Amino acid sequence: MKLLVTACQVPFIHGGADYHIDGLTTALRRAGHQVEQVRFPFKFTPTSSIEALMRHCEQQDFSAFNGIEIDKVISLQFPGYGVRHPDHRVWIMHQHRAVYELFEQQPNRERLRPFKDEVTAYDNRVLARAARLFANSATVARRLRRFNGLTARPLYHPPPGAERFYCAPPWDYIFFPSRLETLKRQSLLIEAARHLDAPVRIILGGTGGQEPHYRKQIEQAGLSDKVLLTGRFSEAEKYTLYARALAVFFGPFEEDYGYITLEAMLSAKPVITCTDSGGPLEFVRDGETGYICPPEPEAIAAAIDTLYHNKNRAIDMGQAGRAHYHQRNISWSQVVSSLLADN
Amino acid sequence: MKKDATQTPEQLLAAIRAEAATLELKTQPEPEPVPAPLPESADAGDATALLPRKQRYHYREFIPFSEEAFIHNAFHCILRREPDPTGLADYLARLRQGVARPTILLELSRCEEAQPHGVTIRGLFAYRVFHKLQRVRVVRPLARRAFSLYRRISEQPSADEIHQFRASILQQLSSFAGRIRRNEQSQAALLDQSSQQQNRFTALQQQYQQLNQRFANINHKIAYQQQQWARLSPREHPCGQAETAPPATPSPPGGDGDLAAFYVAFEDACRGSREAIRAKLQRWLEALPPPHQASNRVLDIGCGRGEWLQLLNEAGYVTTGIDTNPLMVSSCTAQGLNVLDTDTLAWLKQQPDASLCAITAFHVIEHIPFAQLLRWTTEARRVLQPGGVLIYETPNPENILVGSHTFYHDPTHRNPITPTLLAFLAEYCGYDQTELVRLHPYPDEARVSGSDPLTERVNGHLCGPQDIALVARTPAAAPAADEEVVTA
Numbered sequence: 069m070k071l072l073v074t075a076c077q078v079p080f081i082h083g084g085a086d087y088h089i090d091g092l093t094t095a096l097r098r099a100g101h102q103v104e105q106v107r108f109p110f111k112f113t114p115t116s117s118i119e120a121l122m123r124h125c126e127q128q129d130f131s132a133f134n135g136i137e138i139d140k141v142i143s144l145q146f147p148g149y150g151v152r153h154p155d156h157r158v159w160i161m162h163q164h165r166a167v168y169e170l171f172e173q174q175p176n177r178e179r180l181r182p183f184k185d186e187v188t189a190y191d192n193r194v195l196a197r198a199a200r201l202f203a204n205s206a207t208v209a210r211r212l213r214r215f216n217g218l219t220a221r222p223l224y225h226p227p228p229g230a231e232r233f234y235c236a237p238p239w240d241y242i243f244f245p246s247r248l249e250t251l252k253r254q255s256l257l258i259e260a261a262r263h264l265d266a267p268v269r270i271i272l273g274g275t276g277g278q279e280p281h282y283r284k285q286i287e288q289a290g291l292s293d294k295v296l297l298t299g300r301f302s303e304a305e306k307y308t309l310y311a312r313a314l315a316v317f318f319g320p321f322e323e324d325y326g327y328i329t330l331e332a333m334l335s336a337k338p339v340i341t342c343t344d345s346g347g348p349l350e351f352v353r354d355g356e357t358g359y360i361c362p363p364e365p366e367a368i369a370a371a372i373d374t375l376y377h378n379k380n381r382a383i384d385m386g387q388a389g390r391a392h393y394h395q396r397n398i399s400w401s402q403v404v405s406s407l408l409a410d411n
Numbered sequence: 412m413k414k415d416a417t418q419t420p421e422q423l424l425a426a427i428r429a430e431a432a433t434l435e436l437k438t439q440p441e442p443e444p445v446p447a448p449l450p451e452s453a454d455a456g457d458a459t460a461l462l463p464r465k466q467r468y469h470y471r472e473f474i475p476f477s478e479e480a481f482i483h484n485a486f487h488c489i490l491r492r493e494p495d496p497t498g499l500a501d502y503l504a505r506l507r508q509g510v511a512r513p514t515i516l517l518e519l520s521r522c523e524e525a526q527p528h529g530v531t532i533r534g535l536f537a538y539r540v541f542h543k544l545q546r547v548r549v550v551r552p553l554a555r556r557a558f559s560l561y562r563r564i565s566e567q568p569s570a571d572e573i574h575q576f577r578a579s580i581l582q583q584l585s586s587f588a589g590r591i592r593r594n595e596q597s598q599a600a601l602l603d604q605s606s607q608q609q610n611r612f613t614a615l616q617q618q619y620q621q622l623n624q625r626f627a628n629i630n631h632k633i634a635y636q637q638q639q640w641a642r643l644s645p646r647e648h649p650c651g652q653a654e655t656a657p658p659a660t661p662s663p664p665g666g667d668g669d670l671a672a673f674y675v676a677f678e679d680a681c682r683g684s685r686e687a688i689r690a691k692l693q694r695w696l697e698a699l700p701p702p703h704q705a706s707n708r709v710l711d712i713g714c715g716r717g718e719w720l721q722l723l724n725e726a727g728y729v730t731t732g733i734d735t736n737p738l739m740v741s742s743c744t745a746q747g748l749n750v751l752d753t754d755t756l757a758w759l760k761q762q763p764d765a766s767l768c769a770i771t772a773f774h775v776i777e778h779i780p781f782a783q784l785l786r787w788t789t790e791a792r793r794v795l796q797p798g799g800v801l802i803y804e805t806p807n808p809e810n811i812l813v814g815s816h817t818f819y820h821d822p823t824h825r826n827p828i829t830p831t832l833l834a835f836l837a838e839y840c841g842y843d844q845t846e847l848v849r850l851h852p853y854p855d856e857a858r859v860s861g862s863d864p865l866t867e868r869v870n871g872h873l874c875g876p877q878d879i880a881l882v883a884r885t886p887a888a889a890p891a892a893d894e895e896v897v898t899a
Contacts, residue, residue: 241420293419308427
């Protein structure tokens with residue numbers, strides 16, 4: 069089949085989304101299809117540029133190009149999923165979050181309201197046209213139901229390098245890899261370090277806009293001997309950072325999906341997450357493969373202390389998490405067959 | 412490799428990085444973005460470079476090149492080919508004769524070969540007019556003046572061109588700067604290399620000297636070993652008092668390898684022949700309980716080269732030898748004897764009560780502290796079966812020559828043990844039927860002749876038995892030990 073995959077492109081900003089888009093393209097090609105990507109240049113501001121892109125996408129007819137018929141279009145992102153095709157499969161990575169679940173946190177809500185209404189109407193309209201509607205996770209599906217009244221089936225895919233994660237006897241540290249951004253809430257874990265009674269270290273992996281802020285928070289709390297910011301780390305270091313951790317903390321606010329949960333499970337490590345963390349909640353079983361805490365430093369510190377003082381239990385929880393991952397049958401071939409299924 | 416709370420986060424991270432470095436990954440970290448280096452060939456302003464292929468040029472584009480490059484470019488742009496050697500030579504000659512470049516461009520663009528390519532060179536119009544006018548003789552001077560005026564006006568570079576020119580000069584400068592920098596770098600690298608080579612050479616010289624030194628040492632050792640071999644090669648009784656030398660082996664202090672080797676050599680030099688030793692030991696077989704009564708196990712402490720153990724085995728006893736000299740042990744093991752390099756007391760403590768029929772130690776007890784001898788004797792009492800035999804043979808200090816002289820041949824001897832002490836020790840430890848056997852008197856010819864009391868006394872003290880043996884037995888019927896008796 070000739071397939072088009074649509075997504076956005078933000079020049080020089082690369083991350084999990086690129087892996088997702090390329091991963092899907094590769095998987096479709098492996099399944100024997102001809103696949104090309106169509107990427108729409110995207111910028112968050114001004115909102116007028118997004119409005120223009122929405123209009124542009126909705127005007128696109130992707131059913132054929134110069135006499136070449138396209139069998140199916142698979143769209144992953146807003147607003148690319150507005151393009152028209154009779155067999156349009158939409159697998160939503162996430163919607164335009166600023167006007168949905170993050171709207172209440174926006175500083176200029178009133179000015180943003182007309183834009184919010186326009187995006188919501190766009191989503192309602194174009195997503196209803198999709199032949200099949202999937203969501204990246206149950207969290208994304210739930211938002212779609214809540215804000216747009218649409219039903220999407222959650223469809224999970226594996227994290228990058230899934231086969232390379234390994235597990236080794238734990239050293240005394242908690243690992244939290246993520247971009248250093250407010251939504252990821254590294255501050256929760258830094259604050260938790262003050263309440264720890266176990267002598268465990270905290271390793272915050274990654275870079276991001278909030279790095280100076282978090283660095284300052286660590287220094288001011290006098291936690292420099294407990295909490296470490298690694299900055300950028302290599303792929304090999306990633307596997308070892310997971311493999312040697314006592315546990316992995318992943319407590320962002322309303323994460324869409326979150327590879328970190330899955331990577332921790334693949335490394336057989338217990339995951340500590342929060343009741344409002346979104347994606348991770350679909351995988352972590354409280355008390356079995358990790359802990360689900362209220363987003364409060366004391367509660368997180370208590371969970372870490374428990375794991376430290378019951379290391380064998382922590383190891384068992386990690387193993388249970390890995391077993392649970394494998395039970396879920398998360399693979400690219402599963403993704404391809406679900407996306408292209410005709411019934 | 413446990414990473415515990417004593418580690419700083421930085422140490423932890425270092426350990427993690429070290430482990431990660433051992434992972435074999437096909438994909439490596441995404442590289443830090445680095446600006447792409449300019450390709451070498453992109454050096455701007457190169458006078459030999461070719462102009463891009465296009466349909467329209469201005470003739471001024473051809474002016475900055477050297478003569479040869481100009482012709483190359485003219486062919487390349489107008490005829491779309493390299494100049495043939497004749498053409499090149501011809502045009503070069505004409506340029507050198509003062510023919511203007513526009514003339515050549517005009518000729519080339521008018522020739523038949525150029526027509527299919529349809530390349531236009533702008534700015535040549537004036538030349539065309541001039542060419543036509545030149546054919547009319549009358550107007551030729553006028554045309555020349557008009558043209559030189561035209562040229563002066565038209566060939567003034569425009570502001571754009573000045574900018575371009577300046578940019579091109581800047582580019583060239585930066586390209587030159589780049590080249591100079593690269594040269595400097597490679598020079599520095601060469602300098603570095605040569606100093607490294609100098610260092611390596613010095614290191615090699617040092618190594619060579621060290622090896623020379625070691626070689627000299629090894630030669631020295633080989634010479635010494637050869638000397639030793641010569642000394643150890645078979646020789647009959649080099650010591651005058653060979654018979655008195657002990658056949659058994661004490662523990663060389665501290666397990667010192669050199670001392671062990673010395674002691675083996677010393678014994679080899681001073682011991683009697685194998686037959687002589689066997690003959691001397693033969694008599695002790697009679698002192699032992701017969702092997703078919705109760706236990707037939709015998710322990711020989713300080714078994715040396717194992718002559719006594721062999722005799723015992725031939726007589727039907729099951730033997731264990733203990734010796735702390737590893738060379739002796741390996742010699743015995745090679746003969747198929749059961750010999751251990753172990754601590755005697757520890758070995759005795761592992762044995763069940765009443766499990767041995769005899770314990771012997773020939774010329775051993777003078778090598779050990781008395782406290783140790785007392786412990787051996789006590790423990791032997793427990794381990795020996797009822798009626799079992801303990802035999803200690805040692806130099807006899809009743810003989811003045813032994814006590815004052817021959818005893819000290821052996822540098823590992825501590826002090827002579829008197830018959831009185833031996834007898835008391837046995838009784839104290841609960842043996843009965845204690846017997847002292849005096850052995851090996853000087854041969855008769857050594858004695859002072861005569862039979863008066865003084866001569867007897869002198870002979871007794873100087874030529875009497877050189878060795879003495881304690882033969883002690885455990886009480887034959889020991890009711891308390893009955894149930895513990897192990898039958899062989």
